[in-house]
Amino acid sequence: MPQRRDSAMRPKRLVVLGGRPPARAGVVWLVGAGPGDPELLTLKALKALQSADVVVHDGLVTAAILDLAPPAARRISVAKRKSRHSYSQDEINRMLTAFAREGLTVVRLKGGDPFIFGRGGEELEACRAAGVECRVIPGVTAALAAGASAGAPLTHRGSAQAVTFVTGHAAKGGEPDLDWAALARPNQTVVIYMGLSMAAPIAARLMAAGGASSTPALIVENASRADERRVVTTLAGLAEAAAALSGPALLIVGEAMAMAQDLMPAGVWPDLSMDSRLRGNERS
Numbered sequence: 452m453p454q455r456r457d458s459a460m461r462p463k464r465l466v467v468l469g470g471r472p473p474a475r476a477g478v479v480w481l482v483g484a485g486p487g488d489p490e491l492l493t494l495k496a497l498k499a500l501q502s503a504d505v506v507v508h509d510g511l512v513t514a515a516i517l518d519l520a521p522p523a524a525r526r527i528s529v530a531k532r533k534s535r536h537s538y539s540q541d542e543i544n545r546m547l548t549a550f551a552r553e554g555l556t557v558v559r560l561k562g563g564d565p566f567i568f569g570r571g572g573e574e575l576e577a578c579r580a581a582g583v584e585c586r587v588i589p590g591v592t593a594a595l596a597a598g599a600s601a602g603a604p605l606t607h608r609g610s611a612q613a614v615t616f617v618t619g620h621a622a623k624g625g626e627p628d629l630d631w632a633a634l635a636r637p638n639q640t641v642v643i644y645m646g647l648s649m650a651a652p653i654a655a656r657l658m659a660a661g662g663a664s665s666t667p668a669l670i671v672e673n674a675s676r677a678d679e680r681r682v683v684t685t686l687a688g689l690a691e692a693a694a695a696l697s698g699p700a701l702l703i704v705g706e707a708m709a710m711a712q713d714l715m716p717a718g719v720w721p722d723l724s725m726d727s728r729l730r731g732n733e734r735s
């Protein structure tokens with residue numbers, strides 16, 4: 452049966468004016484949807500989705516994951532749009548708390564993990580300020596899926612003692628204000644979120660700060676999705692490689708990226724329903 456999806460709908464009747472208080476207290480679940488593959492959703496995230504009255508979701512959340520919510524659950528997209536009204540963070544915060552005050556179970560579904568460049572902290576603070584119960588369910592952040600998919604560990608004995616996640620964009624747009632000298636040091640992995648369009652200045656900064664131009668680098672676009680693409684390159688080649696991609700993508704720089712493979716065709720993520728070894732119900 453086709454599922455109801457009114458993503459474009461604006462929420463109506465956000466507040467019950469002068470009405471009776473709801474019979475049950477509402478709650479906001481801040482849920483990480485993972486990088487895209489529905490099989491990378493946690494069991495807790497699945498349970499929260501199945502209990503949702505309202506799902507407020509970002510653009511990076513795939514249709515296959517939204518379909519896991521009950522058909523009757525209202526789905527509201529707060530994805531950033533170029534041509535139509537985008538919800539401000541304040542509007543999203545008010546929406547979440549207003550629905551919860553109506554006694555509803557609200558699932559705020561975000562790509563990856565809600566607390567990794569996901570503005571989950573701001574939504575948690577808004578719920579706390581409004582006296583609304585808010586619980587957080589972590590998700591597989593894109594960096595973990597990208598490393599796993601390429602066969603490139605983010606930490607690796609002898610070549611990556613640390614891993615750092617940074618944003619490739621300043622809060623108000625433009626180049627990020629990062630500690631380039633620290634990021635250019637060897638024996639670590641630097642993962643850059645939202646950095647595709649800034650790949651050239653980022654690579655230039657890292658090399659100017661002492662990063663070797665030959666440092667292995669990897670770009671993963673649409674990690675864990677059927678249309679995943681991977682490019683294995685070096686710090687010197689990062690900008691040119693990034694120019695051929697359109698995102699969402701991660702730039703990953705560090706010696707351990709020497710292990711990355713770009714040969715696997717896209718869409719080869721293990722499908723548990725097809726793999727008898729993982730199903731465990733067939734004799735070998």
Ligand SMILES: C[S@@+](CC[C@H](N)C(=O)[O-])C[C@H]1O[C@@H](n2cnc3c(N)ncnc32)[C@H](O)[C@@H]1O
Pocket residue numbers: 486487511561562563564565566567568569591592593594597643644645646671672673674675676698699700701
């Ligand atoms: C606003 S951040 C959200 C990150 C998310 N909360 C997470 O934990 O992965 C969006 C950026 O995450 C990265 N990203 C998210 N999903 C991705 C995916 N499936 N493949 C590659 N990069 C992804 C891209 O850099 C994208 O621009």
